[in-house]
Amino acid sequence: MTFLLITLAAAVITFIASRVVLRLALKHGIHPPVRERDVHSRPTPRLGGVAMCIGMLGAFGIATLIPSLAGVFAEPIRIWTLLGAALAITVIGVLDDLFDLDWMLKLGAQILVATGVAVFGVQIVSLPIAGLTVPSATMAIVLTVLIIVLVMNALNFIDGLDGLVTGTTIIGSAAFFGYIWMISQNFAQQNAYFSLASLITAVIVGVCLGFLPVNWHPARMFMGDGGALMLGLLTAASAIAVTGQIDIGTMGGRSQILPAFIPVLLPLAILLLPLTDFVLAVVRRVINGNSPFAADRKHLHHRLLDMGHSHLGAVLIFYAWTAVVSIGCLLFLIWPWWVVVGVMLAGFLVCALLTAAPVGKRIWRTFLRVMRERRGTRGKMAADATTLADTSAETPIPRGDIR
Incomplete structure (x- = not known):
């Protein structure tokens, strides 16, 4: 009920803020012109990240008043770092939406923000894969920064259709929250980390739910780089808060962390499509001699449209793939592996048929x-x-012709 309250608060605040920001953007004409690679035909505000950031800050503010979450705020510097990083990356994204910043400047800002999170917020200290521990603090920071920057850009890359990032993030984050909830019962001594991850995930779901009404096709406002980068930062932070903060040495042996393979697989599964699109885009652009961040119209969602899917149909296909992969990974904690494999194969078949x-x-x-x-x-x-x-x-026939 606590996290449901946080989700509801984030949704309500974000929805109200979205309506206010949308009205102000339309009143003052704060919307960029339609670009060649865009799939919409009329100028649309890209300030959704502002409303989403307001919802995020409001939800965290309400969380500070809940006694059961006092452990999460026992180390204020971690929370302040996350909130400051989310606010900073939102500002950077909004500036890019308005003034089209140079990609090197934007990437440098992302690395700087991610470094702040790695040093003062959450950091990968251990990977639950055969007892593997990050050998040094420097490597832990570098690995954390790499993951955060990768996830931020992956979500930003697929933000090309109405409701695409919003809906896929809701589905994936809800599955990840379910995972955190189930395994947190086994690791009571790590409850602060799980509560932090649960809080971040609940806020993510709420913010997306509140923004979805104005972002659903046909969208009246886009989240822009500000919203996509903020969601990527928070999504990575929630995953690292579980995966990277589980100290295997305090778990009492490997037998108790068998389910910990899933925190590595589940975030990857949730981000499978964004990461795939990101890798393909970078490889494609580098091969063509362009910048890895040079915009084009060859993303996965563009290809679905070119195949003949409608705008809404392409979005729903992304939803379906995300649901099959993320929920399938979650089911490994509940059902026998062979049953889950069968269910996922059936889901993949259905998704493939819909895609084709x-x-x-x-x-x-x-x-x-x-x-x-x-x-x-x-x-x-x-x-x-x-x-x-x-x-x-x-x-x-003439008689004379008869022989």
């Missing part, structure tokens, strides 16, 4: 057209043959 549906429709229509043309050709040939036979039968 426009191509299948075109192939089927082509097949029907060819068959109709063939039937028409055969019918015409048969009609011509019949006409020829009738003509031959009616034409008398």
